[in-house]
Amino acid sequence: MSRRIQITVEENNLSVKERLDTQTIFELSVPGRTGFSLPPEPPETKGVCADVIPERFLRETPPALPEVSELTTMRHFTHLSGRTMGVETTFYPLGSCTMKYNPKINEFGAGLPGFSNLHPDQPASTMQGLLEAYYQVQEILGKLTNLPGVSLQPAAGAHGEFTCLLMAKAYFDDKGETERTQVIIPDTAHGTNPASAFRVGLEPVEIKSDSTGRIDIEALKKVVGPRTACLMVTNPNTCGLFEDRLAEAAEIVHQAGGLVYIDGANFNAIVGRVRPGDFGGDMMHINLHKTFSIPHGGGGPGAGPIVVRDFLAPYLPAPTVVKSNDGNYDFNFDPRSIGKVRSYFGNVAHVVRAYVYLRQLGEQGLRDVSDYAVLNANYLLSLLVDKYDIPYGKRCMHEFVIDATRQKKMGVKAVDIAKKLIDYGFHPPTTYFPLIVPEAIMIEPTETENKEMLELFAAAMIDISNRGSVDAADVVDSPLSTPVRRLDELGAARNPIVVEAL
Numbered sequence: 001m002s003r004r005i006q007i008t009v010e011e012n013n014l015s016v017k018e019r020l021d022t023q024t025i026f027e028l029s030v031p032g033r034t035g036f037s038l039p040p041e042p043p044e045t046k047g048v049c050a051d052v053i054p055e056r057f058l059r060e061t062p063p064a065l066p067e068v069s070e071l072t073t074m075r076h077f078t079h080l081s082g083r084t085m086g087v088e089t090t091f092y093p094l095g096s097c098t099m100k101y102n103p104k105i106n107e108f109g110a111g112l113p114g115f116s117n118l119h120p121d122q123p124a125s126t127m128q129g130l131l132e133a134y135y136q137v138q139e140i141l142g143k144l145t146n147l148p149g150v151s152l153q154p155a156a157g158a159h160g161e162f163t164c165l166l167m168a169k170a171y172f173d174d175k176g177e178t179e180r181t182q183v184i185i186p187d188t189a190h191g192t193n194p195a196s197a198f199r200v201g202l203e204p205v206e207i208k209s210d211s212t213g214r215i216d217i218e219a220l221k222k223v224v225g226p227r228t229a230c231l232m233v234t235n236p237n238t239c240g241l242f243e244d245r246l247a248e249a250a251e252i253v254h255q256a257g258g259l260v261y262i263d264g265a266n267f268n269a270i271v272g273r274v275r276p277g278d279f280g281g282d283m284m285h286i287n288l289h290k291t292f293s294i295p296h297g298g299g300g301p302g303a304g305p306i307v308v309r310d311f312l313a314p315y316l317p318a319p320t321v322v323k324s325n326d327g328n329y330d331f332n333f334d335p336r337s338i339g340k341v342r343s344y345f346g347n348v349a350h351v352v353r354a355y356v357y358l359r360q361l362g363e364q365g366l367r368d369v370s371d372y373a374v375l376n377a378n379y380l381l382s383l384l385v386d387k388y389d390i391p392y393g394k395r396c397m398h399e400f401v402i403d404a405t406r407q408k409k410m411g412v413k414a415v416d417i418a419k420k421l422i423d424y425g426f427h428p429p430t431t432y433f434p435l436i437v438p439e440a441i442m443i444e445p446t447e448t449e450n451k452e453m454l455e456l457f458a459a460a461m462i463d464i465s466n467r468g469s470v471d472a473a474d475v476v477d478s479p480l481s482t483p484v485r486r487l488d489e490l491g492a493a494r495n496p497i498v499v500e501a502l
Contacts, residue, residue, distance in 0.1 A: 017079075020075065020076060020079040020080075021083075021483035025066045025073065025076050025077075026066045028066065028068050028072055028076060029066040029068055030067055031067055032067060033067045033068060033069055034067060034069070035068055035069045035070035035071075035072070035073055036070070083483075085422075085427045086099075087099050087102065088101070090425055090426055090427055091445075091456075091457055093426070093429045093444055093446075093457065094427065094428075094429060094430055094444065095399045095401070095429050095430040095441075095443050095444040096190065096238055096265060096266070096399065096430055096433070097290070097296065097430070097444075098287075098289065098290040098296075098398075098444055099296060099427070099446070100293065100446035100447070100448040100449075101293070101446075101448040102293050102295050103357065103360070105356055105360065106293060106294070106352075106354075106356045108356075109352055109353065109355070109356035110349045110350075110353045110356070114130070115133075115348065115349070115352050116349070118130055120343075120344040120345070120348075124329065124330045124331055125328070128328065128329055130348065130352075131329035131330070131331075132329055133351070133352055133355045134152060134329075134345070134351060135322070135323055135329055136355065136359075137150075137152060137305075137351055137354060137355050137358065138150040138152065138320070138321060140358050141286060141305055141307050142307055144271060144275065144366070145264075145275055145276050145277055145281070145286075145307045146275035146276070146277030146278055147276065147277045147281065147282075147283070147284055147307035147308055147309055148307075148310060148313070149308040149309065149310060149312055149313030149316055150305060150306070150307050150308075150316075150320070151305060151316040151320055152303070152305045152345065152346045152351050153305075153317045153340070153341055153346040154285065154303070154304040154305060154317070154341055154342065154346070155301065155302055155303065155304065155341075155342050155346065155347060156287075156302040156303070156304045157192070157263075157264070157265055157285050157286075157287040157290075157302070157304040158192040158195070158196060158304070159304050159341065159342070160264075160286070160304035160305065161192055161193060161196035161232070161261070161263065161304075162196045162199060162200060162341075163306055163317060163338070163341050164261055164283040164285060164306050164308070165183070165196055165197060165200040165202060165229075165230070165261070166200055166341075167283065167308065167312055167316065167338055168229055168230050168259050168261070168283065168312075169201070169229070170315045170336070170338050171259075171312060171315055172229060174336070177257070179226060179227055180226070180227060180228060180229040180257070180258065181201075181202050181203050181227055181229060182202065182203050182204075182205050182227045182228050182229055183197040183203065183204050183205065183229055183230055183231075183232055183261075184205050184207060184220065184223055184228060184230070184231045184232070184253075184258075185197070185204050185206055185231075185232045185233075186206070186207055186208075186209055186215050186233055186234075186237070187206055187208050187434075187435065187436055188209050188213065188237045188238045188239055188434045188436060189232065189233070189234060189238070189263070190238065190263060193232045193234075193263060194206070197232070205223055207219040207220055209239075209436055212241070212392060213237070213239040213392040213436070214237065214241055214243050214245065215233065215245060215246065215249050217245055217249060217252070220249055221252060224252055224253055224256045224258065225256060226256070226257070228253060228258035229258060229259065230258050230259040230260060230261045230283075231249065231250070231253045231258065231259075231260050231261065232263060233246060233260070233261070233263065234263035234265055234266055235262060235263075235266070235270075235276070236266045236269045236270065236397040236399075237266070237434075238266075238401075238433065238434040239391075239392050239400075239401050239437070240392075240396040240397050240398065240399040240400040240401060240442075240444075241392055241397065242270075242397055246279050246280060247279045247280050249280070250279065250280020250281070253280075254280070259282040260280050260281050260282050260283075261281070261282065261283045261284065262276045262281035262283070262284035263284075263285065264276070264284045264285050264287065264290075264291075265285075265290055266290070266397070266398060266399070267284075267286055267290065267291045268290055268291040268369060268373050268446075268447070269370055269373055269374060269399075270370055270397075271291055271366050271367075271369055271370050272363060272364075272366035272367035272368075272369065273367060273370050273371075282308065282309050282312065283306065283307070283309075283312060284306065284308075285304045285306050285307075286305050286306075287302075288302070288303040288304070288305065288350055288351070288353075288354045289302060289303075291369070292353075292354040292357050293353070293354070293357045294353045294354055294357075295353075301347050301350065302350065303347045303350035303351060303354070305346075314334045314336040315334075315336055315337060315338055316334070316337060317337060317338060317340055317341045317342075318331075318332070318333040318334060318339065318340065319332055319345060320332050321345075368447075369447050370447075371447075372447035373397075373398040373445075373446060373447040374396075374397055374398055376445040376446065376447060376449055376454060377396050377397065377443075377444065378395060379451070379454055380445050380457065381394065381395075381396055381400045382394070383454070383455065383458035384402065384458055384461055387461070387462050388402045388403070388404060388406065388407070388441075388461070388465065389402065389403040389404075389406050390402060390403070391403045391437050398444060398446075399442060399443060399444035400443060401437050401440050401442050401443075402414075402440070402442075402443065403438060403439055404417055404440075404441055405438055405439045407439070407468050410468050410469050410472055411468065411472030411473075411476065412464075412465075412468035412472050412475045412476060413476075414431045414432060414440060415431050415432070416468075416475045416476045417441060417461070417464050417465075417468075417475065418431045418441065419478045419479050419486055420467075420475045420478040420479065421460060421461075422478065422481065422482060423478055423480055424460040424463075424464075429441055429444075430442040430443075445457075
C-alpha cells in the first residue's frame with residue numbers, strides 16, 4: 001500500500017493541498033462515486049413529471065454533475081472558503097470603498113424574529129418595531145447631515161445618486177425650469193457620478209481640479225449658468241482631501257439656481273464632526289457599508305439611503321416612515337414622490353444592521369469613528385511617505401493616494417505592487433483611481449485596524465519597493481502564492497465568456 005501511494009504521489013506530483021488548490025470539483029469526479037443515498041422512486045409517482053412538465057423542458061440526458069463523495073465535497077469547498085480574502089481574514093485596504101469589520105452584534109439584531117420573520121405586505125400595525133427602527137434611522141441620518149428629508153429605499157450608493165438626480169429633475173420640472181440639464185462633476189469624481197447623470201437623461205460636464213487636488217473655483221464659475229441642474233461633488237474627495245472651498249462653490253451654484261449633490265461615499269471621514277448640509281449640500285447619499293458597517297462586496301445586496309433638504313423631501317421615493325401623534329408608525333405617500341425605486345421599502349436587514357451600529361456607538365462613538373479613520377490613514381501615510389511619492393501633501397483625511405511613478409521607472413507599475421501584496425497576505429488596494437494621479441494606488445486603512453496591522457502593511461509596501469529596485473521581475477510576476485497566477489483582466493473585460501456549456 002505504501003509503495004502504491006508513493007507511486008501515485010510521484011506521478012501526480014501533487015500534495016493534498018496542491019490538489020485541492022488546483023483541481024475543480026469536476027476534476028475530482030470519479031464515475032460511479034456518490035455522496036448521497038435516495039430511496040427508490042415509488043411506483044405511484046413514476047411518470048408524474050412527464051405528465052405535468054412540457055416535453056420541451058424534459059432532459060434527454062442526465063446533467064453533467066460531478067460524481068464525488070460527501071467527504072471530498074466538504075474538503076473541496078472548505079478549502080476554497082479558507083482561500084477567500086475578506087475583512088475577517090486579512091487587511092483589506094480598498095480605497096474609496098471601505099472594507100472594514102462588520103460587528104457581529106449587527107447580524108444578531110438583523111436576525112431577530114421581529115425583523116426577519118416579517119412579510120412586507122402585512123399591515124403597518126403589525127410591524128411597529130421595524131417601523132420604529134426605520135424612523136429612528138431616518139432621524140439619525142437627518143441629524144448627522146443636517147438634511148432632514150430621508151429615504152432608506154435606494155439599494156446602493158450609485159442607486160442613491162440616481163434617485164437624487166431623479167428628484168432634482170422632478171423638482172426643476174415642477175418649477176418649469178426644464179432647461180436645467182447639466183450636472184457639473186469634478187475630475188476626481190467616482191465613475192458612478194457621470195453614469196448616474198447620463199442614466200437620468202442629464203448631461204455630465206467635467207471640470208478640472210486645481211493644483212491641490214480640489215475643486216477649481218474659477219473653472220466652476222466658467223460652466224455654471226441657467227442650464228446647471230446641480231454640482232455633484234465628493235467630500236472628502238477621492239484624493240483623500242477635504243474640499244475646503246466647497247461652501248464657496250455651493251454658493252456659486254445656488255446663486256445660479258442649481259442644487260448641490262454630495263456624494264457621501266466618504267462620509268465616514270467626517271461623520272459626527274461635519275454636517276454636509278452646513279457646507280452647502282442639498283442632497284446626499286450615504287453608503288451604509290462605508291460608514292455604518294453593513295457587509296459589502298461579493299455581489300451581495302447593499303443600501304444607499306438618501307438625505308435631502310426640506311423643499312426636496314416631497315419628491316423622495318415613497319413610502320417613507322412617519323410617526324403619528326399617538327406614537328404609532330405608518331407609511332407616508334406624498335403625491336409629488338418620484339415613486340418607488342426599489343421593491344417594498346428597501347433592504348430591511350441592512351437598515352437594521354446600521355440601526356444596531358448607530359445605537360451601539362451613539363454620538364461620541366460616531367465621532368470616534370471619523371477620528372480613528374483619519375488618524376489611521378495619516379499614520380500609514382507617514383510610514384510610506386519616504387518610499388513612495390504622495391502627490392497632494394503629507395496629510396490626508398480617511399484615505400490617501402500614492403503615485404508609483406518612481407517605482408514604474410524601475411520597471412514596477414502600480415498594478416504590480418498591488419498584485420505582489422497578495423503574496424504578503426494583504427488584499428490589493430485600489431489602483432489607477434483617481435484618474436488625475438498617474439500610477440495611482442488608493443489606500444484606506446479604515447478605523448477598525450490596529451497600529452500593528454498598519455505597520456505590517458507598511459513594511460510590505462516598503463519591501464516591495466525595495467525588491468523592485470533590485471529585481472523588478474520578482475514583483476512583476478506576482479502573485480506567486482496563488483493557485484491561479486495573474487489573470488488577463490483587460491481581456492476578460494473586453495471579451496467576457498459569461499456562460500460555458502457543460
